[in-house]
Amino acid sequence: MDVEIISIERIRPCYPTPNHLKSYKLCILDQLIPAANAPIVIFYPNHDAATHFEVLERVNVLKKSLSETLSKFFPLAGTIKDDLSIDCDDQGACFTTTKVKNNLSEFLESPDLKLIANFLPFNGSCVTNIQASVFECGGMAIGLCISHRILDGTALSTFLKSWAGVASSSDEKLIYPDFVASSLFPAKDLWLKDASMVMWGSLFKNGNFVTKRFVFYGSAIASLRAMCMSNSTHVGIVSAFIWKYAMATSEQRFGSKKPSLVSHIVNLRRRATPNFSEKSLGNLIWMATAKCDEENLEFPRLVDIIMKSISKIDGEYVKKLQGDEGSSLMKRHFKEIEEFGSKNVDYFGFTSWCKLGFYDVDFGWGKPIWVSSIDSSGTYFMNLIILMETRCGNGIEAWVTLDEQEMAILESDQEFRTFAAFNPSPLRL
Known part of the structure; x- marks a missing residue:
């Protein structure tokens, strides 16, 4: 893959941020996720x-519309002062333009996950870093690395939809963000960051981690649903299926079954009563957790365990998180995970970007053909599964990161591969 940088520019808001909005307070939940940014690449034919x-x-339209959009999403054009606030100083976003000496269809025919990094502006030093990569055929990849201190998946989608609305001159698609997260979950200090780092530290492991992409077609999910006789969500069914076989690979590798912990990132906007605004910036998320320390639990039971753990995060639970007992509830939750994770157990972290509308982001020249995550291979990581919907909407892509020995076992498992297609072309999804 031959990618040439054409230009690197700073795109500033078209209107200066008013003085009374110069300091943007982060919410306490912005301290939860240790990742520096939330990378995503959107491919347009x-x-x-x-x-x-x-x-x-x-x-040029992307740059001009980005400038207009940053005036509404002004924290994204600022500077992170500390872990409690952002200086909305209109420093702007870093925008890189590159030329790709290949056709988009060639890459999508058999996508090499390691090459996706070529479409991301990882060297950007701003809160918001964007790269537009133009292929020889005229197709384009738009890669974003925006600080996870400000955005979760839902907020990222809100930003992208607003930017696309400005670019396409569609008044119907214009979105104005809400900045209520810090009033819903105020942050006075960094105790949650310190506690979460200890928790995450118990879950990260040394090893040789590799990322593989599996696709569950709608027909496969329908078959799995029939097997578990459940009205569970697509995400719940696929998560339980991957959990079942991930535990089996660990058992085959080590010769015995370990207790297992699974977590799922939950969007609190839809769980709160009344709902928080879907347009809210910030990380309005929490972790649902479930344990499995029994032998030979069947697939339907694992679906039930995951769905019950997620359902516990309801309106009443969110109120407790916001209330006087919120900090003690959070600390207790972290401590339980830390104590369990520090033992000889398996941990599998799930996050879902399904139904966030990334495939509806149209800048005026059509909807995406593929929305991708990234390769998370490395020597110090954790078992991570990112779920993303397919273009047609009824399937799920699972970006699975495991130790390479366990991944080799998973890939060769014929029962698993009956339902999970290995890295099929996005052109045919």
């Missing part, structure tokens, strides 16, 4: 056979 100059004009 050249639907209308636009010429080279028309494609370059689209890049």
Whole structure:
């Protein structure tokens, strides 16, 4: 993959941020996730056979509309002062334009996950870093690395939809964000960051971790649903299925079954009573956890365990998180995970970006053909599963990161592969 940097620019808000909005307070839940940013790449084919100059004009539209959008999402153009606030000083976003000396269809025919990093602006030093990569065919990849201190998946989707609405001159798609997170979950100090780092430290492991992409088609999920005879969500069914076989790979590798812990990131906006605004910036999320320390639990039982753990985070639970007992509830939750994770156990962390509308992000030249996560391979990581919906909406992509020995076992498991297709072309999803 030959990618050439054409330009690196700073895109500032088209209007200065008013003085009374210069300091943006982060909420306490912004301290939960240790990841520096929330990377995503969105691939657009050249639907209308636009010429080279028309494609370059689209890049200019992206820059101009980004400037307008940052005036509404002004914290994304600021500078992180500390872990409690952002200086909304209009420093702007880092925007990189690159030229890819390949056709988009060539890459999508058999996507190499390790090459996706070429479409991301990992060297950006701003809160918001964006890269537009133009393929020889006129297709485009838009990669974003925005600080996880400000955005979770829902907030990222809100930003992208608003930006696309400005770019396409669609008044119907214009979105104005809400900045209520710090009033819902105020942050006075960094105790949650310190506690969560200890917790995450108990779950990260040394090893040779690799990332593989599996796709569960709608028909496979329907078959799994019939097997467990449940009205559970697609995400719950696929999560339980992966958990079952991930535990089995660990048992085969080590010769005995370990107790297992699974977590799922839950969007509190939809759990609160009344609901928090879907347009809220910030990390309005929490972790649902479930344990399995019994032998040979069947798939339907694992589905039930996961769904019950998620259902516990309801309106009443959210109120407790916000109330006087919120800090003690959070600390107790972290301590339980830390104590369990520090033993000889398996941990599998799930996060779902399904139903967040990434495939509806249209800048004026059509909807995406593929929305991708990234390769998380490395020597110090944790078992992580990122779930993303397929373009048609009824399937799920699972980006699974495991130790390479366990991944090799999982890949060769014929029962698993009956339902999970290995890295199929996004062109045919």
